[in-house]
Amino acid sequence: MDIRAALEVTVTxxxxxxxxxxxxxxxxLATGPQTTAVLALTVADEDTREIIMDLTDLRFIDAxxxxxxxxxxxxxxxxxxxxxxxxxxGEVDMLLRLTGLAEVLGVPHVPAAPTGPG
Numbered sequence: 041m042d043i044r045a046a047l048e049v050t051v052t053x054x055x056x057x058x059x060x061x062x063x064x065x066x067x068x069l070a071t072g073p074q075t076t077a078v079l080a081l082t083v084a085d086e087d088t089r090e091i092i093m094d095l096t097d098l099r100f101i102d103a104x105x106x107x108x109x110x111x112x113x114x115x116x117x118x119x120x121x122x123x124x125x126x127x128x129x130g131e132v133d134m135l136l137r138l139t140g141l142a143e144v145l146g147v148p149h150v151p152a153a154p155t156g157p158g
Contacts, residue, residue, distance in 0.1 A: 047071035049078045057089030064097035067105030075105075079112040089121055093145075096127040101135060109145060 047065040054060060059082050067075055083091060093109065109125065116123035124146035128136050136142040142149075 047075065049075055051078065051082055057087055058092065059085070059088050059090070060092045060094055062094040062097065066100040067098060067108060068100065068102040069104045072104045072108045075108050076111060079108065080115060083112060083115045083119060083121060083123070091116055091121060091123040093123065093125045094127055095125055095132055096129065098128065098132050099130075101132050106135070106139065106141060109141065113145060 047063065047067060050062040050064075052060045052062070061079065061082060063075065065071070079091075082088060091112070093112075113123050125136070125142075126147070128142070128147060133142070133147070136145065136147055141147075
């Protein structure tokens with residue numbers, strides 16, 4: 041299995057030390073080390089002040105992937121940087137919320153849509 045096909049990691053630079061790390065595909069045991077390396081370099085960059093993890097295109101995350109996010113958050117905190125997760129979708133969002141990591145990682149709360157007749 042080609043790991044690069046399973047996960048694409050992009051890093052874009054914004055204003056005032058902001059880095060947006062986009063994850064597309066699957067963050068799991070196979071792709072965790074690659075992602076950890078990219079995140080460690082991004083967080084450690086002396087010009088980085090804020091890291092936004094864009095999970096819009098992340099289709100799958102397992103326990104190892106959650107560990108990758110937690111390690112990145114800890115590294116960011118140690119270096120006095122901000123790290124937040126944006127746009128988790130579907131099962132990724134559900135898993136972050138079930139584990140309590142959504143709140144820890146700064147995922148905005150989205151109220152449930154009303155159901156039934158109003």
